[in-house]
Amino acid sequence: MPGFLITFEGIEGCGKSVQAKLLYEHLQSKGISSVLTREPGGSDISERIREILLDRRHLDMVPYTELFLYLASRAQHTQEVIKPALAQGKTVICDRYIDASLAYQGEGRSISRALVNQLNKTATGGLMPNLTFLLDIEPEIALKRIERGDRLEIESMEFHNRVRSGYLKLYRENSDRIVLLDGTKSIKQIHNEIKDIFEARMMKLE
Ligand code: TMP
DSSP: OOOEEEEEOOOSSHHHHHHHHHHHHHHTTTTOEEEEEESSSSHHEEEEHHHHHOTTTTTTHHHHHHHHHHHHHHHHHHIIHOOOOOTTTTEEEHHHHHHHIIIIIIITTOOHHHHHHHHHHHHHHTTOOOOEEEEEOOOHHGGSSSSSOOTTSSSSHHHHHHHHHHHHHHHHHHHTEEEEEEEOOHHHHHHHHHHHHHHHHHHOOO
């Protein structure tokens, strides 16, 4: 049976990386063969692209450079890590994927959605997540949880609000794939919800 691709999305400080790791540990404990990875990054080349993207000295990076670098990282990562793992029947948990480009570069940087969609398709060969967890939270609360250090984290509150609206729009348009979670709940509560939803989806597939 081909594997299952689960992605986690949300603005910075929403808690998605903690949840991705908790789900991965849960699956491991149940003997479900899985991989935890992230974007940008997840492979040597993609991690090097990540460094360029997040370096706060690169404040003069123009929106198209940013978009193409995220997509370059995604193309490499999808081909080198995600697809081979899925082909082996593994469950892949990816911390950010295609929706991040639509929310950040599409809504956040005002790049045409049609273009981002097209380039996402080109970079991934059309590989879509089976399930996406979107942790929603107000930027005013989320950004207080993190030390704002990298190039994206130090963006304005308006930028983060646009990204959040972009994610909510994606949720409304893809509510069969994207599950919306309240990022203000406790880590444990959110983890339990994620486990329940994952199990229900797996049962449907069986
Ligand atoms: P992280 O916070 O999940 O480590 O992601 C790093 C940053 O990269 C975060 O600010 C979101 C941003 N990002 C994009 O702008 N577009 C993308 O396609 C991806 C994957 C991440």
